Amino acid sequence: NAGVTQTPKFQVLKTGQSMTLQCAQDMNHEYMSWYRQDPGMGLRLIHYSVGAGITDQGEVPNGYNVSRSTTEDFPLRLLSAAPSQTSVYFCASSYGVQASDEQYFGPGTRLTVT
Amino acid sequence: GDSVTQMEGPVTLSEEAFLTINCTYTATGYPSLFWYVQYPGEGLQLLLKATKADDKGSNKGFEATYRKETTSFHLEKGSVQVSDSAVYFCALSDPFSSGSARQLTFGSGTQLTVLP
Numbered sequence: 283n284a285g286v287t288q289t290p291k292f293q294v295l296k297t298g299q300s301m302t303l304q305c306a307q308d309m310n311h312e313y314m315s316w317y318r319q320d321p322g323m324g325l326r327l328i329h330y331s332v333g334a335g336i337t338d339q340g341e342v343p344n345g346y347n348v349s350r351s352t353t354e355d356f357p358l359r360l361l362s363a364a365p366s367q368t369s370v371y372f373c374a375s376s377y378g379v380q381a382s383d384e385q386y387f388g389p390g391t392r393l394t395v396t
Numbered sequence: 397g398d399s400v401t402q403m404e405g406p407v408t409l410s411e412e413a414f415l416t417i418n419c420t421y422t423a424t425g426y427p428s429l430f431w432y433v434q435y436p437g438e439g440l441q442l443l444l445k446a447t448k449a450d451d452k453g454s455n456k457g458f459e460a461t462y463r464k465e466t467t468s469f470h471l472e473k474g475s476v477q478v479s480d481s482a483v484y485f486c487a488l489s490d491p492f493s494s495g496s497a498r499q500l501t502f503g504s505g506t507q508l509t510v511l512p
Contacts, residue, residue: 313498315498315499317500323504324485374440374500380428381427381428381491381498382447382489387432387439388439389439
């Protein structure tokens with residue numbers, strides 16, 4: 283199993299540009315989510331999905347869109363990048379529905395918006 | 397809302413020293429508690445967890461006990477190694493909070509550096 287994979291690893295955007303961060307998992311997990319990591323703030327939830335065709339907002343959803351057309355993939359779209367979106371983005375997935383279930387994280391995408 | 401407060405870092409220790417990283421939490425319900433570790437250039441990985449009061453999670457020589465009376469989940473290791481250098485995150489998942497039951501609420505992270 284490759285686990286959770288993310289591409290690209292690094293990206294530099296200019297303000298106003300759009301892009302999609304890719305996330306895929308091969309563990310047949312129903313639950314997937316996106317977090318952003320900023321210095322001194324831990325990780326914060328952007329969007330999540332409990333299964334194909336179902337998505338919902340997390341703590342900091344503004345400026346981001348998601349879709350879930352398959353169980354495996356959960357892309358994150360930045361519609362019009364802003365410097366405040368400079369961050370490290372992590373995708374995560376888990377199999378079960380319980381709060382106690384382990385989440386598996388991808389290696390992250392480091393995004394810089396100039 | 398739910399929150400996690402972690403000991404401020406960075407923490408620098410010599411090899412074989414004793415490690416404690418403090419973590420306290422507030423939660424609406426009865427959360428599950430986790431410690432995740434992030435090695436340089438990598439994503440987060442689960443280090444240990446506990447799901448009910450007085451449970452002790454342990455892995456790779458690290459331990460943490462779920463203390464409901466003090467709302468704490470402090471991470472300890474008796475003898476750290478250079479390879480333990482990483483960022484450590486305390487987190488909770490609260491099944492009674494609004495939104496996804498599997499949402500993790502993280503502390504701000506503690507950078508640990510172990511010197512040979």
